[in-house]
Amino acid sequence: MCGIIGVFNNKRSAELATLGLFAEQHRGQESCGMAVNSGTTIKLRKKMGLVKEVFNPHKLDFLKGHIAIGHVRYPTRGASSIYNSQPHIVETLSGPSYALTSNGDIVNYAELRKELEEKGVYFASSNDGELLIKYIVYHVEKENYSITDAIKQLMKNVKGAYSSILATKTEMYTFRDPYGFRPLSYGKTKEGTFVVASESCALDILYMDWIKEVEPAEILICCNNDIKSIHQNPNDFRETKTNRHCIFEHIYFSRPDSFIFGENVYKVREKIGSQLAKADDLKPDAVVPVPDSSNFIALGYAKQKGVPFEFGLIRNHYVGRTFIKPEQTIRDESVYQKFNVLPNFFEGKKIVLIDDSIVRGTTIRKLVKMIKEAGANEVHVRIGSPPVKFSCFYGIDTPTREELIANNKSIKKIREFIGADSLKYLEIDDLRKTVSKPQDYCCACFDGNYPVR
Ligand code: AMP
Numbered sequence: 001m002c003g004i005i006g007v008f009n010n011k012r013s014a015e016l017a018t019l020g021l022f023a024e025q026h027r028g029q030e031s032c033g034m035a036v037n038s039g040t041t042i043k044l045r046k047k048m049g050l051v052k053e054v055f056n057p058h059k060l061d062f063l064k065g066h067i068a069i070g071h072v073r074y075p076t077r078g079a080s081s082i083y084n085s086q087p088h089i090v091e092t093l094s095g096p097s098y099a100l101t102s103n104g105d106i107v108n109y110a111e112l113r114k115e116l117e118e119k120g121v122y123f124a125s126s127n128d129g130e131l132l133i134k135y136i137v138y139h140v141e142k143e144n145y146s147i148t149d150a151i152k153q154l155m156k157n158v159k160g161a162y163s164s165i166l167a168t169k170t171e172m173y174t175f176r177d178p179y180g181f182r183p184l185s186y187g188k189t190k191e192g193t194f195v196v197a198s199e200s201c202a203l204d205i206l207y208m209d210w211i212k213e214v215e216p217a218e219i220l221i222c223c224n225n226d227i228k229s230i231h232q233n234p235n236d237f238r239e240t241k242t243n244r245h246c247i248f249e250h251i252y253f254s255r256p257d258s259f260i261f262g263e264n265v266y267k268v269r270e271k272i273g274s275q276l277a278k279a280d281d282l283k284p285d286a287v288v289p290v291p292d293s294s295n296f297i298a299l300g301y302a303k304q305k306g307v308p309f310e311f312g313l314i315r316n317h318y319v320g321r322t323f324i325k326p327e328q329t330i331r332d333e334s335v336y337q338k339f340n341v342l343p344n345f346f347e348g349k350k351i352v353l354i355d356d357s358i359v360r361g362t363t364i365r366k367l368v369k370m371i372k373e374a375g376a377n378e379v380h381v382r383i384g385s386p387p388v389k390f391s392c393f394y395g396i397d398t399p400t401r402e403e404l405i406a407n408n409k410s411i412k413k414i415r416e417f418i419g420a421d422s423l424k425y426l427e428i429d430d431l432r433k434t435v436s437k438p439q440d441y442c443c444a445c446f447d448g449n450y451p452v453r
Helices: 013-023 057-062 109-118 128-141 147-157 200-204 247-253 265-278 295-305 328-338 362-373 411-418 428-432
Strands: 002-008 031-037 042-048 067-073 088-091 097-106 160-167 171-176 185-189 194-197 208-213 219-223 226-230 286-289 313-315 339-341 350-355 378-383 422-425
Touching (some): 002 097, 013 194, 031 097, 042 057, 097 109, 147 171, 194 200, 200 208, 265 295, 328 339, 339 362, 411 422
Parallel strands (some): 350 378
Antiparallel strands (some): 088 097, 160 171, 171 219
């Protein structure tokens, strides 16, 4: 998973893009980068690390220009290395320079890369963003396509998820795959700056005059002081009749203050909690979220049940992501570093502990143990999603199927493994009730129904 930002028509484009990337840091903490158009050339800075470490004011002095595109990376395709970080740039001998940043994952990556390599195109990384830029540049430079036609050609042949921004020295192109897997919004400030971002929370902080979502298969062209939209029928480019937004963006990935796929994320999460509560006859003393991702789900559950919502667990925000640590023992220890119990809170209580998902089972198992050791009488676990049984091929970093606990164990066995007094997951039909257009969602990680392979 990743976050992208594009700023067009502002002398301080790099500063604004940095602010946007800060707001999207939750979408990727491994590396970040920015390409800025200085008028004559595109300057690039990318490094492993967080936005605040990579883009301090001193570094921004170097990145002057009126178009900036940026990226925060959370690796899915390609190893954790600076070569796989974004943006990718291409400088051509004839003069034009291109930069591209993308969020998603390409399903037919290997096949398309081989085709381009056979035509003499060189690849420096194994990242899908590089495939997209090389695909476009090849068609523009070698086959004389316009950039817009090259993007349309890409939509016909590149399968998978991509919410992308391409910058040239004078223009900025934004495009989203025909399924609309990943979120992408854009807006304009009162001063006339166009900004595109994965999530609306990144636009909010830049004081936009208006904000819209980029439609599936839509292409936006920012040129001079204007923005032009090319609306296309997504059905001309896809195998399904409806969109396939990633439901996991609502469950876990996006920030609760974002508006994506036509919904407020926090409201969907509250509805998830309320659906969980409706399907449950438990009467707990307190509802405790696994912070922060499950806060709104637990709130929805507590409101529906009329029981107290309590922050019994405190999260240390300075511990990195436990999920992507390479070894199980390190992941186990990281959970202990990341969460602590409130002293004297759990003693004698019957607790409902709410998390958004169980993937390998690492987090919830440690937390149940911790809460029991803190004196709770009963710990009942409720999960705001159905069992994750299938890997994602569209940009969420799920482990291989073999590592997914729900693929290997029954719910009864998972309950025993995590040591909970009871365990319930959200039913998939109840999950669908939490969004206004359920037919527009991809739930492949739960039902194995992959829209494109
Ligand atoms: P696990 O500990 O392996 O069962 O993973 C589940 C925990 O990780 C939950 O607390 C989720 O909030 C979080 N989580 C779920 N999916 C992801 C993901 N793709 N990347 C990072 N964290 C995740």
